[in-house]
Amino acid sequence: MTSTSSATPSSESPTVSRLYEAAADAFGAKGFHATTTRDIASRAGLSPAGVYVHFASKEDLLYQLSREGHTVARDALARAAARSSAPAETLRSMIGAFARWHAEQHQVARIVQYEFRHLSPEHQHEVLTLRREIDAVVRGVVDEGVASGDFEVEDTHAAALALLSLVVDVARWYHPGVQQTPEQIEQTYGALALRLVGASPHPG
Amino acid sequence: MTSTSSATPSSESPTVSRLYEAAADAFGAKGFHATTTRDIASRAGLSPAGVYVHFASKEDLLYQLSREGHTVARDALARAAARSSAPAETLRSMIGAFARWHAEQHQVARIVQYEFRHLSPEHQHEVLTLRREIDAVVRGVVDEGVASGDFEVEDTHAAALALLSLVVDVARWYHPGVQQTPEQIEQTYGALALRLVGASPHPG
Numbered sequence: 001m002t003s004t005s006s007a008t009p010s011s012e013s014p015t016v017s018r019l020y021e022a023a024a025d026a027f028g029a030k031g032f033h034a035t036t037t038r039d040i041a042s043r044a045g046l047s048p049a050g051v052y053v054h055f056a057s058k059e060d061l062l063y064q065l066s067r068e069g070h071t072v073a074r075d076a077l078a079r080a081a082a083r084s085s086a087p088a089e090t091l092r093s094m095i096g097a098f099a100r101w102h103a104e105q106h107q108v109a110r111i112v113q114y115e116f117r118h119l120s121p122e123h124q125h126e127v128l129t130l131r132r133e134i135d136a137v138v139r140g141v142v143d144e145g146v147a148s149g150d151f152e153v154e155d156t157h158a159a160a161l162a163l164l165s166l167v168v169d170v171a172r173w174y175h176p177g178v179q180q181t182p183e184q185i186e187q188t189y190g191a192l193a194l195r196l197v198g199a200s201p202h203p204g
Numbered sequence: 205m206t207s208t209s210s211a212t213p214s215s216e217s218p219t220v221s222r223l224y225e226a227a228a229d230a231f232g233a234k235g236f237h238a239t240t241t242r243d244i245a246s247r248a249g250l251s252p253a254g255v256y257v258h259f260a261s262k263e264d265l266l267y268q269l270s271r272e273g274h275t276v277a278r279d280a281l282a283r284a285a286a287r288s289s290a291p292a293e294t295l296r297s298m299i300g301a302f303a304r305w306h307a308e309q310h311q312v313a314r315i316v317q318y319e320f321r322h323l324s325p326e327h328q329h330e331v332l333t334l335r336r337e338i339d340a341v342v343r344g345v346v347d348e349g350v351a352s353g354d355f356e357v358e359d360t361h362a363a364a365l366a367l368l369s370l371v372v373d374v375a376r377w378y379h380p381g382v383q384q385t386p387e388q389i390e391q392t393y394g395a396l397a398l399r400l401v402g403a404s405p406h407p408g
Contacts (some may be wrong), residue, residue: 026319033238113376114318117232158384158392161377162370169369172317180362188362195399 016054017019018044020068021135021144023061032062032118062115063123066136069112070130073098077137084121087145094141095163096190100172103182109171135160142197215321220258222248224272228312236266236322237280263323266319267327273309273316273335277302281341291349298345299367300394304373313375339364346401356402367397 022043026035035059039156041048080094102109119127139160145151146200153159166189226247229238241262245252259265284298306313323331343364349355359364370393384392 025262031237031322033233033235086217088384118235153390158396162393162396165373165377166366168376170373173365173369183288188359189366192362192366192400196396 002119006081013054015044015046015050018071019046019051019054019061020065023058023065024111027111027115028107032058032115057118059118059123062111063119063127065108066112066116066119066123066127066193067130069108070134073101074130074134076101077134081137081141087141087148087150088194091103091141091145091151091163091193091197092190092198094138095167095193096186098167099170099188099189100182103174103180103185106171106174109168113168113171135164138163145197145199150199159197162196166192166196208316217258219250223229223250223255223265224269224312227262227269228315231266231315231319232311235282236262236319241274254375263322263324263327266315267323267331269312270316270320270323270327270331271334273312274331274338276303278334278338278341280305282339285341291345291352292398295345295349295355295397295401295403296394298342299371299397300390303371303374303393304386304390307378307384307389310375310378313372317372318373326334339368342367349401349403354403357399363401366400370396370400 019040020082023035024042026039026043029035030039037051037057038048040058040061041051042148044050051061055064055173077094080097081090083090085093086181116124116127142151142153142156142163146153146156158162170189174185213238223244226244227239230243230247239262241255242252244265244335245255245261248254255265258388259268281298281302285294287294287297289297320328321330343360346355346357346360346363346367350357350360374389374393378389
């Protein structure tokens with residue numbers, strides 16, 4: 001079982017993409033602490049020196065992978081939010097697509113979520129800033145739906161957190177053997193998102 | 205920051221409880237693979253030999269901790285489900301209390317969730333059986349609410365999974381610095397659970 005290459009769509013070097021996949025596999029199998037740069041290099045078919053051409057350290061690799069993953073997610077969510085549709089449709093497509101991504105990219109997503117504590121304090125801070133931006137995009141759509149009367153939410157912060165919890169947890173329970181396809185997960189989670197904000201699951 | 209002792213309410217030996225706490229702290233800090241039996245022993249104020257009096261190996265400790273955590277959770281949920289109240293009230297109190305537990309016991313909960321892959325195949329199987337029992341208890345209450353007309357759910361399995369996702373993810377994002385108290389989390393998540401199953405958040 002290997003990570004798929006679309007995990008890191010914006011990284012331009014194929015070697016860097018390969019190293020991201022190798023790192024996600026190695027961290028997933030052994031955890032960050034027990035993984036050596038040599039493990040990652042050998043999974044990517046490189047020498048350890050080949051890793052250091054691109055990354056200063058194992059922590060730097062985890063950081064770049066986390067930053068990349070969060071940036072791609074933030075940008076995709078912001079693009080979805082910027083489309084001029086009704087808040088319910090925006091939220092549904094946004095949360096559905098994000099849930100699907102967490103199924104398709106469950107290995108990378110797990111690393112990004114569960115190995116966060118192994119980043120340096122400075123890198124944790126940077127990744128937290130990206131996470132706050134992701135929260136803000138989701139909260140913005142919820143606020144919009146509350147303002148338009150489409151959603152009924154008392155605590156926007158709690159609702160946005162719950163929406164992200166639903167999505168993030170897909171990476172924990174998903175494995176390629178589950179009955180739902182990523183497409184079905186997209187559908188289901190889009191509908192669940194509307195329920196959480198008190199909108200009809202079948203608008204229009 | 206240490207785990208609190210109520211993590212393992214049914215373990216009778218104080219030394220075993222101390223070892224569970226020490227293991228949760230050590231696995232949380234370094235991951236399962238990079239943690240040694242010596243690390244755990246020294247956090248618990250014991251010699252490595254003192255660990256082996258109670259546990260055959262580091263994996264056995266993780267297994268017992270996971271089994272204990274899941275068993276306590278299953279029994280608490282089953283007790284809540286057995287109380288003769290309306291399905292909405294049962295679901296609300298059940299999910300609320302479980303969310304609160306994930307906040308209060310976030311360190312143990314993280315270990316149990318994130319280090320699962322490090323259990324032996326046989327132990328994974330046993331823990332999965334307990335997880336299925338937990339799923340079944342939650343699904344039973346959802347089914348009951350659908351049958352009574354209190355809930356409106358198309359896919360009971362997906363709804364139960366989403367309810368558990370909301371709760372489990374509390375252990376990921378919760379830390380003692382967050383603004384919500386565990387009591388507020390209990391309230392919020394009880395109400396969110398009712399939304400997810402299409403019940404009114406303010407029944408009665």
